[in-house]
Structure formats: C-alpha cells, structure tokens
Amino acid sequence: MNQYARMIIVLMIISxxxxxxxALSYEITNPTIQEQARQKLExxxxxxxxxxxxxxxxQKEDMIVYIGLDDEGNKKGISFEATGSGFNGxxxxxxxxxxxxxxxxxxxxxxxxxTPGLGAKIKEEAFTSQxxxxxxxxxxxxxxxxxxxxxxxxSSTAVANAIKTSLDKIVKIYPVGxxx
Amino acid sequence: xQIIKDFVNGLWNENPIFRMVIGICSALAVTTAAxxxxxxxxxxxxxxxxxxxxxxxxxxVIPSKVRIPCYIIVVATFTTVVDLFMKAYFPALYEVLGIFxxxxxxxxxxxxxxxxxxxxxxxxxxxxxxxxxxxxxTWAITLISMIRELLGAGTLFGYQVxxxxxxxxxxxxxxxxxxxxxxxxxxxxxxxxRKTVKDTDCH
Amino acid sequence: MAKELFFxxxxxVFVNNFVLSRFLGQCPFLGVxxxxxxxxxxxxxxxxxxxxxxxxxxxxxxxxxxPFGLEPFLQIVSFILVIASLVQLVEMVVxxxxxxLYNAFGIFLPLxxxxxxxxxxxxxxxxxxxNLIKSIALGLGAGIGFTLALALMSGIREDLEFADVPxxxxxxxxxxxxxxxxxxxxxxxxxxxxxx
Numbered sequence: 001m002n003q004y005a006r007m008i009i010v011l012m013i014i015s016x017x018x019x020x021x022x023a024l025s026y027e028i029t030n031p032t033i034q035e036q037a038r039q040k041l042e043x044x045x046x047x048x049x050x051x052x053x054x055x056x057x058x059q060k061e062d063m064i065v066y067i068g069l070d071d072e073g074n075k076k077g078i079s080f081e082a083t084g085s086g087f088n089g090x091x092x093x094x095x096x097x098x099x100x101x102x103x104x105x106x107x108x109x110x111x112x113x114x115t116p117g118l119g120a121k122i123k124e125e126a127f128t129s130q131x132x133x134x135x136x137x138x139x140x141x142x143x144x145x146x147x148x149x150x151x152x153x154x155s156s157t158a159v160a161n162a163i164k165t166s167l168d169k170i171v172k173i174y175p176v177g178x179x180x
Numbered sequence: 181x182q183i184i185k186d187f188v189n190g191l192w193n194e195n196p197i198f199r200m201v202i203g204i205c206s207a208l209a210v211t212t213a214a215x216x217x218x219x220x221x222x223x224x225x226x227x228x229x230x231x232x233x234x235x236x237x238x239x240x241v242i243p244s245k246v247r248i249p250c251y252i253i254v255v256a257t258f259t260t261v262v263d264l265f266m267k268a269y270f271p272a273l274y275e276v277l278g279i280f281x282x283x284x285x286x287x288x289x290x291x292x293x294x295x296x297x298x299x300x301x302x303x304x305x306x307x308x309x310x311x312x313x314x315x316x317x318t319w320a321i322t323l324i325s326m327i328r329e330l331l332g333a334g335t336l337f338g339y340q341v342x343x344x345x346x347x348x349x350x351x352x353x354x355x356x357x358x359x360x361x362x363x364x365x366x367x368x369x370x371x372x373x374r375k376t377v378k379d380t381d382c383h
Numbered sequence: 384m385a386k387e388l389f390f391x392x393x394x395x396v397f398v399n400n401f402v403l404s405r406f407l408g409q410c411p412f413l414g415v416x417x418x419x420x421x422x423x424x425x426x427x428x429x430x431x432x433x434x435x436x437x438x439x440x441x442x443x444x445x446x447x448x449x450p451f452g453l454e455p456f457l458q459i460v461s462f463i464l465v466i467a468s469l470v471q472l473v474e475m476v477v478x479x480x481x482x483x484l485y486n487a488f489g490i491f492l493p494l495x496x497x498x499x500x501x502x503x504x505x506x507x508x509x510x511x512x513x514n515l516i517k518s519i520a521l522g523l524g525a526g527i528g529f530t531l532a533l534a535l536m537s538g539i540r541e542d543l544e545f546a547d548v549p550x551x552x553x554x555x556x557x558x559x560x561x562x563x564x565x566x567x568x569x570x571x572x573x574x575x576x577x578x579x
Contacts, residue, residue, distance in 0.1 A: 007246045014242075014250050018257040018460065025261045026456040029268035033455075036271045087398075087573075089511065111275065117332065117350035154573075201413060201555045205499050209406035252467060256460040264456060279506045282459050286499045288410055355404045356567040363552070363559030370551040378554045380413045 040110075041066075048096030048106040049077040060173045063166075068096070077105050080170055084162025087154045089113040091122070095163055097136075102176035104134045107163065112155075119155030127156070131163065136171050140164040183308045190312030196289045197320035198369045201380040203289040206280045207321045208358040214337045217325030219273045220280065221318025223266065227258045227284050228317075229310040232298035236306035239299045251294045252285075259285040289313060327361050328352045388520045395524030397572040401500055402532035403565055407525075408500030412533060412562070413555055415491070422537035423530065428488040430526025432470055432495050433504055437522025439465050440505035441515050454509070462505045470496045500529055535565060 045055045045066045052068025059065075068076045079096045091112040096105035109123045121127055130147055134140075140160040142148045148156035194200055197207050206224070210216045231254050242250045263281050266274045274281065284290065293313055298306040329335055332353030334342035342348075351357045370376045401407045408429070415425045443465060448454040453461075474492045478485045495501060504525045508518045539561055548557050 003243060003245075007243045010242055011246055011249065014253050018253050021257055022260055022456040022460070025264050029264040030455070032268035033264070036268065040271070113278070115354060117348070117353055202410065204409040204413070205406050208409065249464075249467065252463055253460065256463050260456055260459045263459065279503055279510070282506055283407075283499045283502055285459055285463050286497045286502045288497060291497055351567070354570065355406070356563045356570065358406065359559045359563030359566055363556045363561075363563060366554075366556040366559060367549075367552040370554075370556060376551055376553050377556075380410070380555050 044094040044108050044110055045079050045096075047108050048079050048094050050096075050105060052076045063169055063173065065170070065173075078170075078174065079105075080166055081110070082162040082166035084158035084165075086112055086114050086122075086158045087119050087152075091155070091158050091162065093159060093162055095131075095166065097167065097170060097174075099170075099174035099176065099178060102136045102171075104131050104136075104163075104167075107131045107159075109159070114152070114155045118149070119152040121149045121152060122155050122159050127159075136167050136176060183304055186305050186308040187312040190309060190314070190316040191319070192316070194313075195316040195320055195369075196313055197317055197324075198366055199373075199377055201366065201377060202292060203287045203317065204362070206283065206287065207317075207324060208355075208362060210277050210280050211321055211325035211328055211358060212332070212353045213276075213329045213335075214322060214326045216273070216276055217322040218318065219266075219270070220277055221314070221321050223262050223277075223281060224284055224287065224289070224317055225311065225314025226262055227255065228290050228293060228314045229307060230258045231255045231290055231294055232306045232310035233303055235294045235298040236301060236303045242299075247299065248295075251291060251299075255290050255294070256285045289317060324358075324361055324365060327365075328357055331361075332357060384516075388516065391517055391520040392524035392527070395521060396528040396531060397569065400532055400566075400569050401503070401525045401528045403562065403569045405503070407503040408498050408529050411491075411494065411498055412529075412536065413558055416533050416536040416558070417540055419534060419537040419541060421491075422533040424488040425491045425494075426526070426530025426533045428491040429495055429498060429500065429529055430523065432466075432473060432492070433501055433526040433529075434519060434522040435469055435473070436466055436501050436505050437508060437518040438515070439469060440508050441513070441518040444509045449509075458506075458509070462502060466501050466505065467496045500525060532565070536562065539565075 042055055045068060046052050049068030051070050053071050054069050056067045056069060057064060058067065063080055066079045068079060070076050077096055077098045079094055082093045082095050084091045084093070089112070091114070092110040094108045094110050096107065097103075098105055107128050109128065112120070112122065114120045114122060127147075127149055134145075138145050140146055140163060142153060142157045142160050146156065146160045190196065192199075196202050197204065203224075206220055210220045231251070234254050235251060238250070259282060262284065266277075266281060293310060297309050301309075326336060329337075330341065331349045332351070334340060334346045334348050349357075352361065366377070395401055399405055402409070402412050411425055411429070416422050440462060443461060444454070444458075448458055448461065470492055474485075474489060477489055477492070504522055507521060511517075511521075513521060536558070540558065543557065543561070552560070
C-alpha cells in the first residue's frame with residue numbers, strides 16, 4: 001500500500017471514529033442539557049413572579065412572554081427576557097411584570113460576564129431589589145431613579161437600559177391596566 | 181520504577197505551570213475561586229490522559245506526515261466530550277469556566293505531551309505521564325485560585341475564612357492579581373528548587 | 384453600526400485587551416516578547432490569521448454548523464481544523480507570493496495554530512451573535528490588542544535586561560509581574576467605551 005493511500009485511510013478512520021464518539025456523547029447528554037435549560041428558565045420565571053408555581057410560554061409579536069400561574073390557575077403576572085451589552089459581554093435579565101398595576105415584580109440576572117467584585121454585583125439582591133415595584137412610566141435613568149453600583153456604572157446602566165427597552169415593547173403589547 | 185518516575189515528573193520537576201510555564205491562559209483566567217481551579221484541572225487531566233492513551237496506542241499506525249492533524253482531531257474530540265458532559269451535569273461550573281473548556285483543545289500541555297512523549301512510549305508510561313502532568317496542572321492552578329480567592333474575597337471554596345474586619349483586596353480576583361500571584365509563585369518555586377526557569381517552553 | 388464597530392475594536396484593544404484582561408494568547412506573550420522586532424512580527428502574523436479566522440468562523444457557524452444543528456458537538460473540532468488549515472494555507476501563499484514577507488514573519492505562522500487567542504476569538508463570534516462585519520472587527524481588534532500587548536512587553540523586557548532582578552524572579556516570573564502592572568494600567572481604560 002502506498003503511503004498516501006495509508007495517510008488518507010488513517011485520517012478517514014480517525015475522523016469517522018471521532019464523529020461517532022461525538023454523536024454518541026451528544027445523544028447521551030442532550031436530553032439533560034435541554035432539561036437543565038428548561039429548569040433554569042422555569043426557576044427564574046417563578047422567582048420573578050411571586051406566588052407563581054407554574055409557567056406558560058406564549059409568543060406575542062416578536063417577544064416570548066412567560067405567564068406565571070398559581071396552583072388554582074390564576075395568572076399572577078408575566079415575565080420576559082431582556083438583553084443588554086455589559087462591560088465584558090451580553091447581560092441577560094429575566095423581568096417579572098404586573099401589567100394591571102404597570103409595575104415590575106422582580107428581576108433576576110440570568111447570565112453575565114462582568115468584572116468580579118465590581119460589575120458582577122449586579123447579580124446581588126442589593127442591586128436587583130431596587131427594581132421591585134418600579135413603574136413602567138419611570139425613566140430608569142441611572143444615578144436618578146436607579147442606584148448604580150459604585151465603580152460599575154456601565155454594568156448598572158446596561159441593566160437599567162435593557163429592562164427599559166424590553167419593558168417599552170411589553171407595554172405596547174400589554175397596555176397598563178389591561179387584562180393579562 | 182520508570183512509571184512512578186514518569187508520574188512524579190509532572191507533579192514537581194516538570195510541573196507544566198510552574199516549571200515549564202505552558203498552558204497558562206486558563207491558569208490565569210479561571211482561577212478566581214478555588215472550585216473553578218479544581219474543576220478546570222480535572223477537565224484538563226481527563227482530556228490529557230485520554231488523548232495520551234490514544235496517541236500512544238496509535239503511535240505505530242499513524243503515518244508521521246499526518247500525525248499533527250490526527251492529534252488535533254483526537255484532542256478536539258475529547259475536549260468536546262468534556263464540554264458536553266460538563267454542560268449537562270455541572271451547568272453552574274460550565275458557565276463560570278466559559279470558553280476555557282473548549283480552549284483545552286489548543287492548550288499547549290495536551291499537544292506538547294502527545295507529540296513529545298505519548299507518541300514515543302508505551303501505553304503505561306504515557307498514562308503515568310499524562311496523569312502526572314494533569315495532576316501537576318491541577319494542584320498548581322488550585323493553589324493559585326486559593327490564594328486569589330482568599331485575598332480577593334476572603335473565602336476558601338466558598339466558605340468565609342477571613343474575619344469581619346478583613347477588607348477584600350479585589351485586585352486579586354481582577355486580571356492584574358492573576359499575573360502578580362502567578363509571578364510570585366513561579367519565583368517562590370524557583371527559590372525552593374534553587375534553579376531558575378529561564379524561559380517558557382512554549383512559544 | 385459604525386459606533387458599535389468602533390466599540391468592539393476599542394473594547395478588544397484597550398478596555399478588555401485580549402492578552403492583559405481576557406488572558407488569551409499567553410504562550411506567545413511570554414515566549415516571543417523578548418525583542419520588539421520579533422514581537423511585532425508575531426503580532427502582525429497573528430492579526431492577519433485572526434482576521435481571516437473570524438471570517439471563516441462566521442461562515443462556518445452560520446452556513447454550516449447552525450443550519451444543520453451540528454453546533455453543539457462539531458463546533459470545537461471544525462473550528463480547530465479550519466484554523467489549522469488556514470494557517471497552513473497562509474503559510475504556503477505567503478511563501479509563494481513574497482519570500483521576503485515569509486522571512487519576516489513566516490516562522491511564526493506554525494505557532495499560531497495553538498495560540499488560544501485565535502480559537503478564543505473564533506468561539507466568541509457565535510457566542511455574541513456577531514454579524515460578518517462585527518466578526519471582522521473582533522478579529523482585527525483582538526489582533527491589534529495582541530500586537531500592542533506584545534510590543535509593550537517587549538519594550539519593557541529589553542530594558543529589564545539591564546535591571547538587577549533577584550535571581551529567583553528572572554525569566555517568566557518577572558514577566559508575569561510586569562504583565563500584572565501593565566494589566567493594572569489597562570484597567571484605567573475602564574469606562575472608556577460607553578456600552579448599552
């Protein structure tokens with residue numbers, strides 16, 4: 001067998017074996033990965049809508065809205081994801097909202113890569129709790145109606161702006177005072 | 181005993197981080213908390229050991245002209261396996277380690293051991309060497325991350341160890357802290373060994 | 384759009400320098416930062432490969448991996464193979480077109496495959512959902528940031544040769560400590576780019 005044929009055959013066998021191993025690992029892990037993602041999503045929806053025990057996912061225009069329901073099936077509020085550009089990359093936020101009152105229920109930071117010890121503090125209760133009860137009519141201007149984390153104005157602004165942008169879209173879909 | 185020698189080699193004499201100074205990207209980037217250090221170390225040890233075993237087994241089969249592409253495919257495959265399993269079973273850690281799990285594929289330690297050692301010796305020696313190198317890497321980055329976590333957050337493995345009066349030195353978990361802690365540790369180990377590493381082994 | 388591109392480039396060169404803040408490309412940063420001339424050569428070769436890789440990664444991700452649902456398990460393998468082939472290709476083309484250029488930075492090319500800055504930048508593109516232009520900006524910014532860090536470090540190291548460094552700290556140790564100080568300086572760029 002000449003050496004080129006051997007090279008090609010060896011490379012092909014290795015590639016095929018690699019493909020088989022990868023496909024197999026993917027088959028094994030994929031259900032768990034999907035399940036983890038779903039659980040994480042549900043967990044965060046239930047966190048930002050107090051009183052909700054299960055969720056329903058619906059598509060409204062270009063937004064995906066999660067409706068939080070309690071045990072009796074009463075609608076407790078809605079939630080949606082907001083994305084902003086932080087200091088080191090995207091920040092994803094889950095926002096709970098009560099369209100009847102027109103105010104925020106709670107927020108949770110889903111993912112971010114801000115600087116540890118500074119921007120990463122946006123994840124902490126001290127920062128996120130200030131959004132509770134905020135009206136959709138407020139400006140969400142940092143250092144005015146939103147308290148910025150000292151040394152991390154960019155991260156704080158990114159969160160405030162991301163919430164405001166998505167909230168404005170949601171208010172158009174669910175006008176304040178209207179039904180859920 | 182050659183095998184024991186091969187194993188111990190990576191732990192101290194040719195420790196990839198402190199003595200050979202290779203594969204430092206992840207050692208600097210993920211070492212903000214001790215847990216991350218251990219997780220990253222074990223992930224790398226897995227890829228390194230599996231790749232070394234396979235490269236050693238195939239050393240007489242792979243033609244030398246295409247050996248590098250073959251090694252790359254082998255390493256990339258095991259990296260993806262770790263990537264998928266971590267995503268499925270340790271999602272919180274996976275998120276913190278970020279792109280540094282997929283970046284194991286270009287970690288100098290893995291390719292260097294495959295090329296310089298595993299492709300020349302039998303499976304037993306290749307395994308011993310890979311385990312030694314992997315664990316040498318693991319203890320090194322766990323030490324770095326413990327120091328950084330202790331100084332920067334006052335905790336160890338997430339438990340508060342510093343008293344209330346301790347003000348965290350945040351710089352330690354920021355990028356400059358990584359470089360400085362690393363530099364001081366390399367210097368200390370040079371002193372203990374009474375032999376200074378003059379240059380890094382990877383360019 | 385122009386504003387966002389500017390932010391990506393300034394962000395990857397200064398605010399989040401790929402070497403001093405994201406810790407990518409440490410090996411060449413330590414290994415070839417001894418002389419300014421070689422450092423700049425390495426930087427330029429890497430910038431070139433990075434920009435081409437960004438384009439390749441963008442097309443591979445959006446036209447092959449994502450449409451066929453291969454992304455979760457073929458991304459790493461395909462990216463590394465594309466980078467390796469690209470580097471090989473660049474090497475051959477440069478040798479053919481301009482032997483002078485090849486002599487200037489050809490020797491650095493084979494080392495670039497295992498430079499994690501290239502793979503890192505490639506992985507960041509799908510992660511941030513960048514379009515083609517933004518991908519190119521990221522590749523270019525990463526390259527310029529890498530070159531800048533290498534050039535600065537080599538300048539300092541040339542002077543360090545004459546400094547009385549304690550025996551134990553000579554070699555990589557003092558380079559790490561110097562890098563820490565450089566990294567601290569680069570933290571001063573924090574907030575330079577207003578995002579969001």
